[in-house]
Structures are given as structure tokens and as C-alpha cells.
Amino acid sequence: MIRSDHLLEIRNLEVVFPTRDGTVQAVRGVSFTVDAGESLGVVGESGSGKSTLARAALGLIELPGRIAGGEILWRGRSLLDKRAARRIRGREISMVSQDPMASMSPILTIGAQMTEVMTRHLDIGKKKALTRAGDLLEKVGIPDPGRRLGQYPFEFSGGMQQRVVIATALSCDPMMLIADEPTTALDVTTQAQILELISSLQKDLGLALVLITHDLGVVAGACDLLKVLYAGQIVESGTADQLFHRPRHPYTAALLRSTPRLDAKADRLMAIDGHPPDLRHVAGGCSFTPRCPHATTRCVSASPVLQPSGPDHEYACWNPLNDRAVQEPPMGRGRA
């Protein structure tokens, strides 16, 4: 057994997906840890590998995709072992995914889908599980749980469905919750409700939370620690304060500046030119080079590795931004 004092430890993870047009290197050498009660945000655009990372952490990479290297440890035990992953999924680690409507079977009642996890993992009968399911629904803010348990997912609104999914995820008292874009399919007022619910549950239950999103606003309130993913790699990692106010990696900074803010009116957004690389043909060097305003020849020839720069802060860049170049709002004045 490999030693690990963390709840979840991912070491050098590599995930690949063969397609007809070449093999996609979805996750390329990602390492990080999550400790009990921590709230971690993983931010990235589409194709950055954030969802793949979440599924890998649950042992859910399906053929033809596969884990090509690295290690995933849950409380010191490897989750690459399918049987170990099966025992832990739903009981110790739970997941909430993007589209609640697609997440539940359309032809089974909410009650059946909530209890099936409990009767498997907890040593309780169907009746007890049903009572517990009712309590959980109440806890996530669904009135009249007795009647609701007999209904089907399509009889719920989007926000209510996501509440049901969250209740199901919490049904076996897990230690960690992985939420993959939990509010992307929801309206903004519903998003606010769900984010509030997730945050309060996390604090009340002492859960470790991994919140995966493309939306910087979503993680700003909910997470203490952040990882920024680009093209399958972590480019910067640190506390939310550090990353939002003193980003060192040009991508983090650019992402912040290209996000329009409700509280500040800029004349112009600072767009990042170009588009993310094709992960079927990864070149050497830093992946952000073609879009980076600070790139030098070194960035083309050699890949920067994550290096620590103070407690809880790492970045992978040869030409980091000056630490004092504080990004205070309102940003983005002037022309691009």
C-alpha cells in the first residue's frame, strides 16, 4: 500500500481516449490532494479535462478511454482497482453531475432511485431506506416528501431535480462530494439556491467538496482552494484569494479579465486570442504558448512544471506575472 495522509490524492494522472482521428490526451499528468472538510474548485474551459478528472476520481473512466498512468488514492487505497472503486462510490465519495434530468432514470420513481443506493451500501431494509429518503428530501428543501418519493423525475422542475440528486448523493453519509458543473443547466436564481444548498450542506456535514465548473463566479463564493486546468494540465493552484487577486499564470489572469462582471462595467473585455489546442496532437512546451502574450522561445521548447511559490500556491509558467501586478476590480480598462 502506498502511504497517503490525504483523503484523496491524485498523482501524475494520465487519461487518454482513443478516437478514430487520433488519441485524445484528456488529462496529462495531474497531481493534487483533497483533505477532509476542504472545498476545492476546479476551473477550466471545455476540453480542459475537468470532467474527465472527476470521473477518473470515481473510477468511472469507460472504454475506450483508459487511465494511462498515475495513481488515485482514496484514504491510502488505490481506486484504480475497480472493485475498491465500486465499494467506495456512493458510500464514501458521491457525485452530482451537470444535467439533473439526464442524471436520473426517467422510468423509475425518485423513491426507487434514492433507496437503491442505501439498501446496497447501508445495512438497512427498504422501508427504513424510504423513511431516510423522505428525511433527506426534506433536508434539501423539497416539501411533501412522502408524495414526492412516488413521483418520476419529469414531474420535478430542474432545480428540484438537482435537489433530489444532491439528496441521493448524500444518502450514505459520504466524506466527499464531487459536483461537476452542478448548476450549469439551471437558471441563475435556481443556481443561487443550489449553490447555497451545497455550501451549507458542506459546512454542516463537514464534507470535502470538489466543485468543477467553467464559471469563475460559481467557485468564488463556494471554494477556499482553486485549481486552474488548461489543456489537461493544472496551470495554477492556490487559495481563492490568491488566484483571483494575485494570479501568476497568464492564463488565469486572462480568464479573469475575459469574464464580464456584473459589478463593473468595462469598455471592452480582454479576450484571449486563438483557441485551446487539439489534444490529439499535443506539441512539446507550454500548451498556452500560442495564446500567451508573454511567451518566449523557452515556452515553445520546454514544458514548465508546477512549482511552489509560497504556501498553498503553485504555478506552471516560465514567465509568471509579477506578484505585485494585483488584479483589482474593475478590470479591463483600455484596449486589448
Add this chain to the structure above:
Amino acid sequence: MNSVSSGSRSERRASAGRLMRIVRDPTALFGVLVLALLVSAALFAPLIAPLDPNKQDLAARLLPPFYAEGGSSQHLLGTDQLGRDVLSRIVHGARISLTIPLVSVTLAGVFGTAVGLLAGYRGGKADAFIMRIVDTLFSFPGLLLALTILAVVGPSFWTLAIVLSLRIWMVFARMTRGLVLSAREAEYVEAAALVGASPVRIMLRHIAPNLTAPLLTLAVLESAHVILSEAALSFLGLGIQPPQTSWGLDVAIGRQYVFSAPWLIIFPGLAIAVAVLGINLLAGWLRVAADPQESAKRFAAAADAPSAWSG
């Protein structure tokens, strides 16, 4: 959202590449080869067939195939009760057994597609009315009704072809309508309307190209059904009539000698089975090849399983 979907964005491949891929798919290749063989047999029957299919030789009655005792190399697959060469009859039988599906499917395809276009494009009351008729026809007792009609009208090549096309035109109508309706929903069709394209242009330029591949696949698939139906009707004595010959009819004739001369039914039946199997394999492959989404799905589902295995 995940990297796979963004990685495989190739929706359309050049058709040349598509044709190349058939060679790499063993089952589809098998289907194509079988069909090519049967079609050339039908086209060049007099050249290929060793003997005249109707030439009787009572001295050489019920000869077994070459491999059995008493068989001769002159009659590779044996002879029937009138001494006619079984192999030659099968080669000639391919003509009718393959022309009937060609004629029936063409008739049904043209008519059905026209009706489907009308329903899908006009919509509203016309659509509801047409589809009500189509639905009703789907609930008709197919083969039995065909038998009744043929019994009354009298079987001939054309009545057979028409009756068989009457049984399948609705399939084309329903599919065409469905394709038109879903193509009309396509955002690029709405976009074309919004830049001011006329309905005719939208139909020809934006909707019609979506119909060809699926309809062609359907036509291939339906010809397999027609071959089976023709064979069954001929077997029951209400299809092709002597002196014309078809595989189903040959089986019917051989039936009386099933105990003494089983090769009389084995080989013509085998011809039907191989033809239908070949067509089904080709249709299965076409369906996957014509639908890039489907083929990407298959790829993901079974890393390197041959596509035609999807049935």
C-alpha cells in the same frame, strides 16, 4: 463538455474515404461481394449457367450433386425430377428473384417518398390525413392480404411486383416524412429561411440532401424483405408461375421430393438465404456509414468491432 466530444468533431467524411472503409469491414465486404456475384449471375445468366435451365433430360432425372454418390461433374448441384440442371436453374432464377425486389422497391420508394414529402412539407391537415392512412395500412394483415389479392387477381410478374410494393410503400412514406420533419427543425434550415431563402430553395438545397442516404439504406433493407416475400409467395404457389423460374418456386417444386432428393430444396433456398444475408449486411453497414453520429457512437461503444455487426 468532455474532451472526447470536442476531439471528434469530424461530422462528414469525404465519400471516397467512406468507400475505402467498406474494404476494411469484413462483413460489409462479404455483403458487397455476395451481391456482386448474384447480380452478375442475373445479368449474364446465359453465359454463366452451364446448361439451359429448361432443358429436360429424363434419362438424368434426380441426379444428386457432385459430391454425393452417383453425382456427376456435368450437373454440379444435381438435377430435378425432369432432369433439369439445378445450378443452371439457380443462376437463371436470380433474374426474377432480383428483378422483383428492384421493381417493387423502386415503385414503392418513388410513391412512398412522394407521399412522405407531401405530408412532411405541407404538414397540418394533409399530413394528418396521409399519416392516418399510412398508420391504418401498417395494421393490415400483410402476407395474408397479399395472398388473397393474388388469389383473386391471378399471379403474374407485374401483379406480384405491385402487390409487394403495396406492402412496403408506407415504410418509405413514414421515413421520408420523419426525415423532412427533423430536417425542417434543423437550425441551419431556419437560418436559411431567415436570410430570405425561398421554400423551394430550402427544400432542394437544405432538406433534400438529408434524405438520400437514409432512403437508400432503407431501399436496400426493404429489398431483402421483398426477396423473402416473393420467395414465400412463390413457394405457396401464388407468386412466380412456371415456366418462369424463381428460387422460391424451385423450392416449392422440390418439396415433393424432399425425402428422396433434398438437394432440390437445399440449393435454391441457400441462394435466397445468401442473397438476403448479403443485403442485410450491406444495409447494416450503410446505416452506420451514412450516419456519422452513429458511427462515432459505435466506435466509442466497441473500440474496433466491425460496424455492420450492429445489425
Add this chain to the structure above:
Amino acid sequence: MGRYLLKRLSQAVLVVISVMVVVFVVTRLIGDPVAVMLPLEATEENRALLEAQLGLDRPILAQLGDFVVDAVRFDLGDSLWQRRPAMDVVLERLPPTLVLVAAGFAFGVLLGVVIGVVSGMRPGGWVDRAAVTLGLLGVSLPQFWIGLVFIVFFSVGLGWFPTSGSGGIEHLVLPAVVLGLPVVGRIALVTRSSMIDELNAQHVKDATGRGVSRTRIVLVHAMKGAGIATITIAGWELIGVLAGGAVVVETVYAWPGIGFTAMQAIERHDIILVQAVVFVVAIMVVTINIIVDVAYTMLDPRVKFDRVS
């Protein structure tokens, strides 16, 4: 629900009427029933007599009216061959057909679902390839031919089963298997592909993520979904078996059901009896359609919701 059933029933009646109108049009307008029914040497008097007997001397619309009214009363006239009400003959021959169809259909659906589920669980594996090949053979082999080959092989060669006729269970085995083979093929292919779709659905992936066991996912989540798709196909198959397969298989095995009767009636130019068979089969077909629709409604909560509201 009540309104829906009522609508479906009226559609069913409409279908049966349309079938009978088609039969009427074909027999009275396109064909000449008297010429078909009478022997070649019949005289002009024989002809007139039969015409009067069948009411063919009356105006065509009156004939249609009579025909429909009689059909509604389940009275389709006397069989020329058997010299008694055609409906009696059909109802007498119906039970053997029902036995054969039930056995063949049950065999086809059960085996087809098992093969489809097993192969859909691991697409691309060798079990799957074997199953798909079997399925393709099932839909590609002509039924009458398989019937004869089975007779040659199992009855003549091995002597396991009788060659034809009805009697004990041993008479039933071959025709039922032959009748069910295409059903096995199509049900297996459809079940397989809907199993693959279901198992790839997001909700199944997420259920795995929630910690639902593989067994439960296959047996409950995927199979219930796939079952809904299979039911429709099974309905079509049953109709095909009744209105097509049964005629062929009964003829091959001389099974004394309505399909065999229909063929005998055709040989004897007994149009009345053929009409009676078509009528009864049409009623069974629409009944199956309604049953499938109702089953669908009960299995899929989304449909129920739509239709009730």
C-alpha cells in the same frame, strides 16, 4: 386514459372495416368471384345461380352495405368447399393456430430477449458477435426453407420429430421453432441495440457514479428501458407471425390452423372462406395493437402522464 382507449378502439374498428373494404374491392371489382369459384365447365345457369346466391346481381353499393352489415354480425356466408358457415370453419381451426403462434412467439421473444440482453452488455465481444450473427441469420433465412430443411434433418435424418400434422407436443416443436426463428433474430437485434443505448445513457453512467450495483443497473435500469423499446417490436412481430409466418409454417407442416385452411381455401377457390380468415386475423391484429399500446402506457410513466393529462 378513458378517452385514449375510446379513440384507439374506434381506430381499430376503422382498420378492420378498411381491410374488409379492400377485400371487397379486390374480389368484386378487380376480380370476378364467380369465375374464380366455378369450375371451368360451368354453364351460364350455374353462373347466374351462384351470382344470385352471393347477391352479386345487386347494385355494387348495396353489395358493399350487405357485406359490411354481415361482417358486423360475424356472418360472412357459407364456405363453398365445406358447405357450412365460413365463420364456423375459421373458429374451429383457430385454436391450433393460437397454440402454434403462442408457442413460436414465446420461444422467439424469450430467446431473443436473452440473446439481446447478453450481447448488449458487452458489445464487440465474441458472445456479441455470435449473437448478432445468429440474429442476422434469423432474419435472413426463408422460413419455408428452414421448415423443409428441419424436416430433412430432424424428421427424416434423425427421426426425432414427426414430419407434419398435429397431435402431441412432438408435433409442435419443429413448427414452433421455425415460426419463432425470425422473431428471435429481430427481437435479439432490437433488444441488443436498445440495451447498448440504455447502458450508454447518462442516467446509467450517473447511477454507476451514485454507487448503484452493476446487476441492478443491468436488470432494472437498462432492461426496463430496453423493454419498452422491445415491446413495440414484439407487437409487430406477433402481427407478422399471425398474418404471415403462420400461413407459411402451417402449410409446410400441414398444421390444421387457419393459415393452412386459408391456403386450402385458395386452392379450392373458396373466396368466402378466405375472406373469413382475413376478417378474423384483422380483428386479432388490431387487438394486438391495442394491447401493445396499453402495455407501453403502463410501462413508461412519461407516456401515461402525457395521455392522462
Add this chain to the structure above:
Amino acid sequence: MSNALLEVQGLTVKYDVGREGFWGRRQTRLTAIDDVSFSIERGETFGLVGESGSGKTTTGRAILGKVPIFSGRVIFAGRDITGVEGRERRAIRRNMQLIPQNPYGSLNPRMKVREIISEPLVVHRLFKNAKGATERVVELLELTGMNPDDMHRYPHAFSGGQRQRIVIARALALNPDLIIADEPVSALDVSIQAQVVNLLQDLQQRLGLTYIFIAHDLAVVRHISHRIGIMYAGKLVEVARGESVYRSPIHPYTEALLSSVPIPDPRIERGRAVKVIVGEPPDPIHPPMGCRFHTRCPVAEPRCLDAAPPLEARTPGHEAACWVR
């Protein structure tokens, strides 16, 4: 309001969604938008915000003549175009174009970029065929930041952001006055979204375009719009300049909506008291009586149940529909 390019007066759209009752005698209608009025000046960007089902997209489609109008009028450049169909409608399309949401679906995968961009030119007979229009296509591609060589490729060769540029080039081909952009950037990644938003702003300056910018993302709408209309359950509840909407919202729904948007700044986010509004938007087939927001409104009073408040000017240029505030 003589200078208005577009005037929408009391626009109401109802959809037939099925039948009710045992015999299905009663037609069920969904009121998608109800009595919506606003006007847009030439060269202005009017943002239309609301949650899903609020009617913002229907409003755009009704202006474009893609959905039947139940009542009300659409006046474009001084001319009443309500219910205009066929050839005349196609002529209006020259001046009024759409940028749809999904850059993947809105380009015909079987057509090359040149054919796509030149299609409006060909159908309005400005050129005989795609080849003749090549020069204009090059011009449009350059205008939207694409490479002219791209016109020989098929849409699948391009990323989402590039496709949206192609869509914009097609929309600009006929030199329209008004562009209705329906969630034009919501399918794009943040970094790409910024590129497209900037492009739209540049084009407006250079070509004097007028935009209706429909989106659910308040931050983007605020960024690009001069004036903003807020929709709730088929009603326009507040219309004002962007700054006024943000700084001094009148309608309680606007306030709640603003408060729901997370700010990408942990210091602000943690200290902020989010005014989470409870419940869900109402059923559009059976909307509540009176003010449609009263079921979720924190300040609702008995009179809010009795009648729907009209959209009235509170200060110059700031309209709201609320009895209480």
C-alpha cells in the same frame, strides 16, 4: 419616438399546446409573451434578459416573423410589419437578421463556408451564384476576423468561436439595420465568448448596427447593452439604461435576479448577502392572477393578486411594472 428603428407595441404570442377535458373540446393555450412593448433607437443595443421560459426568445422570433402574433404590433423603420408573410417578409429579412445560439447547428454541414455566407446574396439576387459573390465573401470574412482561405472549407473544420464568426458574416452579408442576437455567446467558452462579444461591439461601431441582444447571462448583457429589458413569465417587468438597472433596480424580480448572479471575486462573494428568492417560475399555461411575480415576491401585497401592474415610466427612461415600488 420618431427616431425608433423598431417599435414593439403590446406584443402577445400564444401557442396551442394541446387539448383539455375528457373530449378534448377545450384548446389549451400557453401565453409565451403577454403585452410586451418597447422601442429601440438606431445604433443602440437593447439587451433582453430573463430566465428560461421568460419569453425573451419568443419576443425575438415574433419580431422576425417566425411565430404567429396573437395581438399587438411590430413597427420596423416606420412600417407595420405585423403578420407580413411570403415574398414581402423575405424582403424585410434583408434588413433584419438573426444570430442564433448554437454555432454548431446553424451552419449546413454540407455547404462550404463560401456557399453559406453567399447564400443571402444569392437568394436576394445580388449575385448570380456563390462564385460571383466571392469578393463580398472575402470582405465579410475579413470583417469578422477570419482568413479568406477559410471559405473553401466545411463548417466542421472550425471551432465554436470560428463558427459563430461565420454565422455573423452571413448575418452581415445583406447590410442589415437590425440584428437580433439570441444567446449568441452562451454556447462558447469564456475566453472565446469575449472574442465574439468584442467583435459584435466593433461591428456595431463600424457599421452602425442596431442589436437586440437576448441572453440569460446578466453580466454579458450588462457589458454589451445600452438599455436592458428584464422579462419574467412572459412579461416585460423593467426597462432602463444598463447602469440604472444595475444601480437602482425597481422591480423586486430584477433585484433578486441581480443578487443571484455570482461575482468572480471571493472577497465580494463571501461578504455578500445573496437574496435567494424561493420557488420556481410559474406554470405558463396557468399563470398566477395579478402580478405574475407575486407568488415569489418578498414584498407582495394583496393588491398584487388583483391586477397586473402596467409598465410605467418612473424616472425618465426608467420603466417598471410593480404596484409596491
